[in-house]
Amino acid sequence: MQSRKLLEEESPKGKWSLRNFEIGKPLGKGKFGRVYVAREVKSKYIVALKIIFKEQIEKYRIHHQLRREMEIQTTLKHPNILRLFGWFHDDERIFLILEYAHNGELYKELRKKGHLTERQAATYILSLTRALVYCHEKHVIHRDIKPENLLLDHEGRLKIADFGWSVQSRSKRHTMCGTLDYLAPEMVEKKAHDYAVDNWTLGILCYEFLYGVPPFEAESQIETFRRITEVDLSFPPTPCVSSEAKNLISRVSLYSYSKRLSLQKIMEHPWINKNADPIVICNK
Numbered sequence: 669m670q671s672r673k674l675l676e677e678e679s680p681k682g683k684w685s686l687r688n689f690e691i692g693k694p695l696g697k698g699k700f701g702r703v704y705v706a707r708e709v710k711s712k713y714i715v716a717l718k719i720i721f722k723e724q725i726e727k728y729r730i731h732h733q734l735r736r737e738m739e740i741q742t743t744l745k746h747p748n749i750l751r752l753f754g755w756f757h758d759d760e761r762i763f764l765i766l767e768y769a770h771n772g773e774l775y776k777e778l779r780k781k782g783h784l785t786e787r788q789a790a791t792y793i794l795s796l797t798r799a800l801v802y803c804h805e806k807h808v809i810h811r812d813i814k815p816e817n818l819l820l821d822h823e824g825r826l827k828i829a830d831f832g833w834s835v836q837s838r839s840k841r842h843t844m845c846g847t848l849d850y851l852a853p854e855m856v857e858k859k860a861h862d863y864a865v866d867n868w869t870l871g872i873l874c875y876e877f878l879y880g881v882p883p884f885e886a887e888s889q890i891e892t893f894r895r896i897t898e899v900d901l902s903f904p905p906t907p908c909v910s911s912e913a914k915n916l917i918s919r920v921s922l923y924s925y926s927k928r929l930s931l932q933k934i935m936e937h938p939w940i941n942k943n944a945d946p947i948v949i950c951n952k
């Protein structure tokens with residue numbers, strides 16, 4: 669039997685090496701490396717091993733981003749956040765030992781289906797909100813939540829992955845980062861921003877889950893900027909989406925971040941109450 673507890677007990681920091689793992693099939697290729705399914709020899713626990721070449725880290729000058737991602741992700745232990753169990757390196761590569769998300773990217777599911785059902789969308793939004801409450805309590809702002817950064821485990825449970833753009837902060841931030849379509853107005857306008865940027869993104873994702881496209885998508889970046897800053901939000905007639913869902917999206921997608929629904933209020937919203945699977949497992 670495979671045991672996660674055993675894996676965690678067997679992993680005094682810095683003691684891992686490639687000898688501890690049997691490498692299986694490739695899971696995917698990212699900008700900075702490849703990911704393989706792997707099995708830890710002693711515990712037989714299945715993980716995802718992300719391999720990043722040091723050369724790439726130097727080339728793209730991502731030392732700080734990677735270190736931050738590793739430091740933040742190891743401290744986060746929540747059912748909807750992908751675990752980083754540890755890491756090790758050799759002369760050329762860095763290996764991240766990650767929780768295995770059997771069902772891959774939520775993005776792929778969304779593209780395959782076109783859009784999600786209200787039940788699925790509400791379940792994912794509740795999972796995300798719970799994970800963000802946890803992150804914000806630990807003073808972590810993710811800032812780059814998008815379908816590509818959301819993975820699904822074998823039970824269809826949502827896992828936030830990729831903390832490369834997150835920051836641990838108690839004060840307001842000024843840097844602009846993240847993907848354009850999901851950026852809050854205060855980030856587009858390079859103003860100080862805080863936790864409310866993640867609340868904004870929940871509205872964008874909720875819209876994208878239900879309609880299949882993000883709300884401010886446009887031909888050019890300039891046009892997307894304009895649509896975001898003017899909160900040029902409209903709901904197409906198809907697919908048919910409930911007025912409660914539209915209400916939630918409209919109350920999160922507000923220019924003034926202090927007026928956006930809080931994470932607590934999102935979790936208590938009637939649309940969530942009515943549609944989200946209470947055990948937050950989205951069966952397919």
Ligand code: AMP
Nearest residue numbers: 695696697698699703716766767768769
């Ligand atoms: P990344 O380098 O993080 O963008 O990962 C590249 C691809 O590998 C992603 O698109 C996923 O499909 C896959 N992948 C990454 N991490 C995991 C994981 N923990 N479990 C399963 N698949 C993963």
